[in-house]
Amino acid sequence: MNIEMSSGNVYADIGVPDTEEMLLKAQLASRIADMIQGKGLTQSQAAELLGIPQPKLSLMLRGQFRGISEAKMLECLARLGRDIQIVIGPEHAGTGNIVVV
Numbered sequence: 814m815n816i817e818m819s820s821g822n823v824y825a826d827i828g829v830p831d832t833e834e835m836l837l838k839a840q841l842a843s844r845i846a847d848m849i850q851g852k853g854l855t856q857s858q859a860a861e862l863l864g865i866p867q868p869k870l871s872l873m874l875r876g877q878f879r880g881i882s883e884a885k886m887l888e889c890l891a892r893l894g895r896d897i898q899i900v901i902g903p904e905h906a907g908t909g910n911i912v913v914v
Contacts, residue, residue, distance in 0.1 A: 838878045841886040846874050848893040863889045 817826075824839075825832040849859045856874070860867035865885070873881055887897050 834883070837883060838881070838886060839876065841883065841890065842873050842876065842878055844895075845886065845889050845893065848890065848895065849874075852893070863892050865889070 820826055822832050822836045824835040829835055849856075852859075854862065856870055857867050860870045863870065865873075865881075869881070872878070873886075878886070891897055
């Protein structure tokens with residue numbers, strides 16, 4: 814059995830296009846799911862609050878978010894009561910990282 818170390822991005826590990834975008838969306842979807850659960854909302858209630866159709870919310874929460882923009886996901890977090898801050902750090906060598914905190 815071969816064991817391979819992860820790069821830290823499962824999408825890069827399996828060769829999916831747009832790996833950084835997909836990882837960011839996965840992190841945002843996870844936060845949205847946590848917030849919905851924490852507020853005790855049903856998917857129907859959450860969809861109404863977020864301004865998206867319930868089937869689209871269901872897909873997003875199951876990791877199928879290709880048709881949903883990062884901006885829409887950030888808007889969802891704001892509608893769930895979260896403040897959104899985008900911080901641009903100092904320049905450094907190599908590729909930049911996107912981190913959801």
